[in-house]
Amino acid sequence: YTAFYLKIDEYTHAGENELRVEVDNLHDPSVVPLKGDFNFYGGIYRDVWLEVENEVHFTKDTSLGAEQIYLTSFDTHKEKGGLQLRFHITNTGKEQEILQHLQIYDPGGNLVHQDQVPVDPGMEISKSYTLEKPVLWSPQSPALYRLKLSLWNAETLEVLDAFQTHYAFRYYRFDADSGFYLNGKPLKLIGANRHQDYPGLGNALSNDRHRKDIQLLKDMGANFFRTAHYPQDQAVLNACDSLGLLVSMEIPLDHEMTDSPEFRAQTRHMMEEMIAQHHNHPSIIIWAYMNEMFLGRKLERDQKDIQTIVDFAKEMEGLSRAKASDRYTMIPNHGQLELYERPGLTRLPMIVGWNLYFGWYEEDPENLTRFLHNYHKQVPDKPVLITEYGAGADPRIRSLNPERFDFSVDWQFQYHLSYLNQFRKMDFLSGAAVWNLFDFGSEFRQDAVPHINSKGLMSYNRKPKDAYFLYQARLTKDPFAEILPTQFPVLPASLGSEPIYWPIKVVSNLQDATIQVNGDLYPSQKLVDGFAEWKVPLVGDSLHVFAQVTGDSGKVIVREKVYYLSSALNINLGANFYFHDPETYTLWRPDQAFEEGKFFGHSEGMAYRPRQAGIGTSRGIDGTELDPLYQTQNQGLSGYHFELVPGEYEVKLLWARIDPKLDGKFMVVINGKELDEVDSRKMDEFKAISHSYRVITGKRMIIELKLSRGKTFLNGIQIISSK
Known part of the structure; x- marks a missing residue:
């Protein structure tokens, strides 16, 4: 992760040369990092420079891969700024008189210091400078000075080498x-x-x-x-x-x-x-x-x-x-x-x-x-x-x-x-x-x-x-406002008589906010800790949120965002969260127990929660990019109920053997018709499996899991209308 210099003079010759740099990232117990929660990668992935020097030049520290021109602050405060400059000069040619030429420009581009002094190669050169009332650097005002340091031939005034950098005064x-x-x-x-x-x-x-x-x-x-x-x-x-x-x-x-x-x-x-x-x-x-x-x-x-x-x-x-x-x-x-x-x-x-x-x-x-x-x-x-x-x-x-x-x-x-x-x-x-x-x-x-x-x-x-x-x-x-959630464009439409209330947040560094949702005005709120929140019922086909945020100075920011509402019955069993697939815009709802009046739910069973924290397994699932749909699971359920518009549907069931201790064999029965036998012993661990069935149903679809050995389990259900 640090740079290195290689001098190649002795390997080059007149005419065309081929330069090839080879590196490897094989594990070496003498080189860090040996371990870490990040990918080490490898190869040459930063800039590579071919540097050609005059006989007189600023000396590089080839052992440390550094320029060897060092700037150090000293005795800096708001009244003055101290700067120490250290460098070496190399002369591989004939002896000549050399001048050091230094220019310092303030953050506004004004020349505030200039000098020209003779210097000798082969020894460290150290100079100290003091600037009165320097412009101090800070996150609010990152004021940078610019230094131009060059070496001149004293007789011809030819520039032999030059170095330019920025610097700042702060304490x-x-x-x-x-x-x-x-x-x-x-x-x-x-x-x-x-x-x-x-x-x-x-x-x-x-x-x-x-x-x-x-x-x-x-x-x-x-x-x-x-x-x-x-x-x-x-x-x-x-x-x-x-x-x-x-x-x-x-x-x-x-x-x-x-x-x-x-x-x-x-x-x-x-x-x-x-x-x-x-x-x-x-x-x-x-x-x-x-x-x-x-x-x-x-x-x-x-x-x-x-x-x-x-x-x-x-x-x-x-x-x-x-x-x-x-x-x-x-x-x-x-x-x-x-x-x-x-x-x-x-x-x-x-x-x-x-x-x-x-x-x-x-x-x-x-x-x-x-x-x-x-x-x-x-x-x-x-x-x-x-x-x-x-x-x-x-x-x-x-x-x-x-x-x-x-x-x-x-x-x-x-x-x-x-x-x-x-x-x-x-x-x-x-x-x-x-x-x-x-x-x-x-x-x-x-x-x-x-x-x-x-x-x-x-x-x-x-x-x-x-x-x-x-x-x-x-x-x-600077005045700022945003409507949340972000990266979640599809929200769950309410099903049945009980609406889902979703938290709509406005985050801002201003003081007051109000929102309109589908034309309905919500009460104004003071922003506390940088945000305000309203619980909004998810009804209709979409949610058009209009937010107006105002500051004490009278500054007004307006933001708009549209969320689509999905009535689709895609159920993530064993989960208590919503999952959105950004590739297909599909929204998956959390699992729930069935009760009369609800549009879906499981009979018996419980969520698989083997850990002190977290839901389901933390293991990755092979064969899918939608791991959260397979990492959760309902175990021991006898079936699942859906209230539907009568018609033809594709029923897609998801499984993954995420509990190695679970041993289950059962028959999938939909509306009384045996369709499939599932056996955990025939499944690879932590691998996504899905089976689809065509079903014609009335208002209620009942998926039964008829047990013949061990315990039933199911990870997901997707109900897709054939229309």
């Missing part, structure tokens, strides 16, 4: 009791992590795609970015500099290390590469060098491994402070305080990061506050950041009764709402970064979308989920 500090300060003012850091992969591209994104990703983070209202879990492209950091995002960057030492001299040397070298290559970016304020190293470990059982990690962390901390004394250091840990505190790992870095998932992997989002207050009590002298938090969400899943690990967008929205409200009550908390800005590839993942970690605020293809808009409402200053 900052972390305080264990009162949080983060930028340019003397308190600032709560709120942002996200980001993995760099994209559908169809893997890690091989263009620079333009990288910049667009960072723009999406900025548009969310973020001021903070963690480059988990590796150094990212220079285009990413340039975008952070110009857009105003404060950055924590780390090397990919994630979970595991090898206790060998080779591993230590490689990891130290990677840390030095990262610092050298990205040193000049003013957006970077933190260097980190390991992540969740005690995950899966226990204090007594793994005492030797834990001590090995602590000893290596001491090495890495010393290296980081020596190479980059102008930045803070950090280690992010997973949410087990005693596990990290007792061996002393929390005592080493300047900042402690916590990856906390209360409300997802652990119960109750509100436990976040209790954990952090306990940390602050035990480690009162260390600033703290939440370096990860998040909940998985599949945009195809919606629930009127969301719960932990159901992968509904609605639970994710509630989760992030809870965390945002808790953050503002803890002054000692310096900030937090969502895990993750985008869904990303993780091959071993199963869940609702196999091979994808779905905790993103946006989908893998960069489409916003509802929670992304919540952050915009809470964090942005």
Whole structure:
């Protein structure tokens, strides 16, 4: 994840040369990452440059893949800005007098400093400059100065080499009791992590795609970015500099290390590469060098491994402070305080990061506050950041009764709402970064979308989920409003006399909102915590929502959205959520028990729920992209009832053997006619199966499952009119 230089002078010759670069990504126990919840990919996927130098040139640090022209702030505040410039010069030709020519331009493009001095090759050149009343860089105003540094032949004034970059003046500090300060003012850091992969591209994104990703983070209202879990492209950091995002960057030492001299040397070298290559970016304020190293470990059982990690962390901390004394250091840990505190790992870095998932992997989002207050009590002298938090969400899943690990967008929205409200009550908390800005590839993942970690605020293809808009409402200053739900264009039409009431939300950073639905005006509401919500009955063929949002200044925003209402009887058995197939615009309803007056429902049976959290199985299902339809199941049902318009229908039944312990054999009988025998022993585990039948029925269709062995089971039913 870091760059490298190769000098090829000795291999080239006059005329045409063939240059071929070969790399491999085979597992090597001495090279990180060894483990991680993300796809490593491989190959050359960032820019490759062929550089041709004059005999006199700025010296490259070929061992660290760096320019070796370093800019460092010193003694900077609102009255003056100090800048130290360090570089080396190489002359491989005849001796000549060389001039260094420096120009500094302010953010408005005005030349504010210029000098020209003789310099000698072969030794480090260090210059210090002070600018009066510098324009300070911040997320609100990312003011960048521009430096032009060149080497001239003193006699001919020929330009021998040139270097141009941007830089910024800012000063900052972390305080264990009162949080983060930028340019003397308190600032709560709120942002996200980001993995760099994209559908169809893997890690091989263009620079333009990288910049667009960072723009999406900025548009969310973020001021903070963690480059988990590796150094990212220079285009990413340039975008952070110009857009105003404060950055924590780390090397990919994630979970595991090898206790060998080779591993230590490689990891130290990677840390030095990262610092050298990205040193000049003013957006970077933190260097980190390991992540969740005690995950899966226990204090007594793994005492030797834990001590090995602590000893290596001491090495890495010393290296980081020596190479980059102008930045803070950090280690992010997973949410087990005693596990990290007792061996002393929390005592080493300047900042402690916590990856906390209360409300997802652990119960109750509100436990976040209790954990952090306990940390602050035990480690009162260390600033703290939440370096990860998040909940998985599949945009195809919606629930009127969301719960932990159901992968509904609605639970994710509630989760992030809870965390945002808790953050503002803890002054000692310096900030937090969502895990993750985008869904990303993780091959071993199963869940609702196999091979994808779905905790993103946006989908893998960069489409916003509802929670992304919540952050915009809470964090942005420019007037903003959006109608939710998003990415869910089809809602369930009410069937029978009892209407379905669906929550329609307006998220905004303004103050008051009102909506009209199909021409009916709903009462105006004050927006609280960035949103207002109305329960709207789903009747008719569509829902035309018109929202008007107003601010105290008189600003008015109008939004419109149309949802289609589906009366189709597509039932996801064992589920308590709605599922929308975006490819076919098909909406699947949750299961329910049959009662007179209802249009559908099961007789007997219960939902398969083998886990403490979540519905059905978390395993991926072979043979389908619609995993949530097969991951849930009703077991032990005797049948299913439907109230229909008399006529001819296609009845499609879905099965998957998701409970390996279940042994069932039964006959499918529809309206008294035996149609099919189902035997779990003849099914492959976790593989989608569907059978379709043509049925002519009266007003009531009864599907019976007549048991001959074990227990009945069924995953889905689709009733399709032949008209």
